[in-house]
Amino acid sequence: MTVLRFDSVSKQYPGGRVALEDVSFDVGAGEMLFVTGHSGAGKSTLLKLIHLSERPSRGAVLFGERNLLKVRGRRVAMHRREVGVVFQDHRLLTDRSVFENIALPLILRGMRRGEIGKRVRSVLERLGLGDRERALPTQLSAGEQQRVGIARAVVSEPRLLVADEPTGNLDPTLSAEILALFSALPEHGTSVLVASHDLGLVKRMRKRVLVLDQGRLVDDIAPEDLADA
Numbered sequence: 348m349t350v351l352r353f354d355s356v357s358k359q360y361p362g363g364r365v366a367l368e369d370v371s372f373d374v375g376a377g378e379m380l381f382v383t384g385h386s387g388a389g390k391s392t393l394l395k396l397i398h399l400s401e402r403p404s405r406g407a408v409l410f411g412e413r414n415l416l417k418v419r420g421r422r423v424a425m426h427r428r429e430v431g432v433v434f435q436d437h438r439l440l441t442d443r444s445v446f447e448n449i450a451l452p453l454i455l456r457g458m459r460r461g462e463i464g465k466r467v468r469s470v471l472e473r474l475g476l477g478d479r480e481r482a483l484p485t486q487l488s489a490g491e492q493q494r495v496g497i498a499r500a501v502v503s504e505p506r507l508l509v510a511d512e513p514t515g516n517l518d519p520t521l522s523a524e525i526l527a528l529f530s531a532l533p534e535h536g537t538s539v540l541v542a543s544h545d546l547g548l549v550k551r552m553r554k555r556v557l558v559l560d561q562g563r564l565v566d567d568i569a570p571e572d573l574a575d576a
């Protein structure tokens with residue numbers, strides 16, 4: 348089953364910059380893959396089209412049966428509940444506890460308090476944050492903050508998780524740890540798309556890799572065809 352399809356997608360920003368040019372690919376249910384390329388290659392733009400912070404100039408982005416070009420108004424928020432997003436800079440609410448940060452998407456959905464408690468604690472345990480639920484984000488290490496960002500993105504059990512340079516500021520051990528967490532998500536039914544310019548790291552993960560170069564998809568490499576890192 349296909350979760351995400353890019354069909355001849357181009358994106359030109361106002362001002363003339365072409366960020367993506369005729370990009371086509373599919374992501375299957377429960378698949379994890381990377382998108383890589385030099386700075387400015389179009390990685391962030393590709394992710395932004397998926398969570399609707401940008402719109403394509405040409406072509407179509409399909410999420411399951413949903414053509415994202417037709418998603419407007421209130422439906423944008425509904426769409427975003429099915430796509431978890433992990434940002435490099437975490438974007439946590441600094442005056443709210445770890446628990447509250449993670450619970451927020453469930454509170455917004457109107458979920459019952461008992462159910463919210465159960466779900467948040469289960470995600471906290473999975474991410475090794477069981478004893479940090481009352482802490483404020485400022486009291487956490489960079490790696491812990493990043494894991495809270497991931498917990499918030501996965502707590503709604505999204506069909507797709509997109510992550511933009513999720514290991515950007517982390518040391519190699521923490522980076523590996525975070526990527527191992529992502530690798531476990533497909534078992535829970537979530538497909539995962541990670542943008543990273545760190546080629547060594549991408550190769551070590553041994554997953555499918557899309558390569559962007561100046562907005563063009565120039566390679567789509569299967570795990571078995573990856574050279575050793």
Ligand SMILES: Nc1ncnc2c1ncn2[C@@H]1O[C@H](COP(=O)(O)OP(=O)(O)OP(=O)(O)O)[C@@H](O)[C@H]1O
Nearest residue numbers: 360364365366385386387388389390391392393544
């Ligand atoms: N809002 C914008 N307005 C105009 N041009 C933009 C905008 N956002 C990105 N661009 C341009 O589009 C191109 C692709 O940018 P994008 O951020 O997608 O690349 P990237 O591969 O994620 O780069 P990086 O690894 O540096 O984050 C770049 O040339 C960039 O300057």
